[in-house]
Amino acid sequence: MSNFGNQIQYQIYATMQNPNPDRLPVIYEEWEARAREVLDDGPFYYIAGGAGGESTMKTNLQAFDRRKIIPRMLNDVQDRDLTVDLFGKTASFPFMLAPIGVQSIIHPDGELASAKASAKLGVPYITSSASSKSMEEIAEVMGDAERWFQLYWSKDPDVTASFVQRAEASGYSAIVVTLDTPMLAWREQDLKNVYLPFLIGEGVGNYFSDPAFRSKLSKSPEENPTAAIMHWAQTFGNPGLTWEDLSFLREHTRLPILLKGILHPDDAKKAVEYGMDGIIVSNHGGRQVDGAVSALDALPRITSIVGNQMPVFMDSGIRRGADVVKAIALGAKAVLVGRPPMYGLAVAGEKGVKEVLQNMIADMDMTMALAGKRAVTDIDESMLTE
Numbered sequence: 001m002s003n004f005g006n007q008i009q010y011q012i013y014a015t016m017q018n019p020n021p022d023r024l025p026v027i028y029e030e031w032e033a034r035a036r037e038v039l040d041d042g043p044f045y046y047i048a049g050g051a052g053g054e055s056t057m058k059t060n061l062q063a064f065d066r067r068k069i070i071p072r073m074l075n076d077v078q079d080r081d082l083t084v085d086l087f088g089k090t091a092s093f094p095f096m097l098a099p100i101g102v103q104s105i106i107h108p109d110g111e112l113a114s115a116k117a118s119a120k121l122g123v124p125y126i127t128s129s130a131s132s133k134s135m136e137e138i139a140e141v142m143g144d145a146e147r148w149f150q151l152y153w154s155k156d157p158d159v160t161a162s163f164v165q166r167a168e169a170s171g172y173s174a175i176v177v178t179l180d181t182p183m184l185a186w187r188e189q190d191l192k193n194v195y196l197p198f199l200i201g202e203g204v205g206n207y208f209s210d211p212a213f214r215s216k217l218s219k220s221p222e223e224n225p226t227a228a229i230m231h232w233a234q235t236f237g238n239p240g241l242t243w244e245d246l247s248f249l250r251e252h253t254r255l256p257i258l259l260k261g262i263l264h265p266d267d268a269k270k271a272v273e274y275g276m277d278g279i280i281v282s283n284h285g286g287r288q289v290d291g292a293v294s295a296l297d298a299l300p301r302i303t304s305i306v307g308n309q310m311p312v313f314m315d316s317g318i319r320r321g322a323d324v325v326k327a328i329a330l331g332a333k334a335v336l337v338g339r340p341p342m343y344g345l346a347v348a349g350e351k352g353v354k355e356v357l358q359n360m361i362a363d364m365d366m367t368m369a370l371a372g373k374r375a376v377t378d379i380d381e382s383m384l385t386e
């Protein structure tokens with residue numbers, strides 16, 4: 001039981017007598033604006049941009065805005081409980097860091113900074129297949145803090161199997177298979193800027209360190225990086241995958257498997273039928289199918305079909321505490337946050353990620369309390385207008 005929000009708020013106001021001229025932002029839009037100042041066009045728009053005309057990216061935010069909370073009074077919200085159960089373990093908050101690749105383009109410390117910040121706060125971290133550091137290096141800085149591994153299912157089954165085994169060996173406790181990115185979408189900003197980080201050897205840390213990947217090259221990535229990158233580009237995505245292929249993963253890991261990028265209720269039903277352990281309702285932050293439904297609008301239909309057969313998580317458009325409350329009210333067990341901590345990373349490295357997350361949790365805790373709920377597990381659809 002805690003008062004996380006009040007404590008953070010108090011700490012901030014307590015600096016009133018002693019203002020810090022280098023204070024970090026509090027407002028999401030200000031973090032984004034500060035990130036814009038420190039990053040070049042290529043990296044900034046790689047993070048901030050979406051697919052096509054960015055209609056889905058905008059819809060993600062509008063869907064949150066459309067739904068309104070109806071606060072309840074006199075419910076004793078003094079001591080609150082933000083914990084949630086994640087596959088039998090208790091997480092302190094209903095938050096996770098969304099898998100984000102190529103963080104070296106955001107800050108020189110890359111994933112090591114964001115993973116450390118998450119570990120210190122007790123927010124589970126999801127390491128991307130496309131991270132700039134290897135999954136083992138990231139695991140090492142996290143100690144025994146909770147971490148999951150996000151799999152981009154390679155065209156080369158040996159690499160896929162090797163990734164999953166390495167994740168298991170280095171202490172990751174779930175596999176998140178991202179299904180919405182068998183290829184990168186038409187991203188107008190990146191095409192305009194002629195910017196693709198992989199082609200300059202960023203975001204390939206897991207591949208270049210992988211024995212199965214290396215065994216397919218005639219020269220090592222150190223001797224011939226260009227050939228290694230070409231091989232990566234040819235094998236990274238796997239548009240030929242079908243539901244039947246999921247059994248391959250099951251044979252190679254005992255960890256829970258979650259499918260990320262589910263938007264249709266029938267696909268959620270299939271995830272249950274094919275024995276998956278969870279799903280993440282997501283449109284990849286509006287970065288894949290421009291014109292796709294917002295993740296929040298897709299969520300209630302999915303949670304009503306899935307019921308309690310598996311946990312349903314969501315991401316795409318979480319910017320503030322109220323967004324988290326709304327997603328949980330529509331049936332999400334917890335949410336993943338993508339861009340907000342990455343702007344924190346750009347502005348202030350590990351400290352920035354920690355600040356963004358901590359403020360978002362505080363905001364969420366206080367919104368929950370002020371709306372009349374004492375525990376995350378008490379949040380339900382009756383809190384919302386539609």
Ligand SMILES: Cc1cc2nc3c(=O)[nH]c(=O)nc-3n(C[C@H](O)[C@H](O)[C@H](O)COP(=O)(O)O)c2cc1C
Nearest residue numbers: 047098099100101128178284285315316317338339
């Ligand atoms: C720069 C960037 C890189 C990303 N890389 C990955 C990735 O490697 N794997 C993945 O599953 N999702 C990736 N995503 C998608 C996020 O996991 C998440 O779905 C999305 O950012 C959520 O939307 P939000 O940014 O609005 O919170 C990436 C997103 C961004 C912004």
Ligand SMILES: O=C(O)C(=O)c1ccccc1
Nearest residue numbers: 101102130181203284287
């Ligand atoms: O940019 C992305 O959204 C993404 O998912 C990705 C895909 C491949 C490598 C790195 C990130």
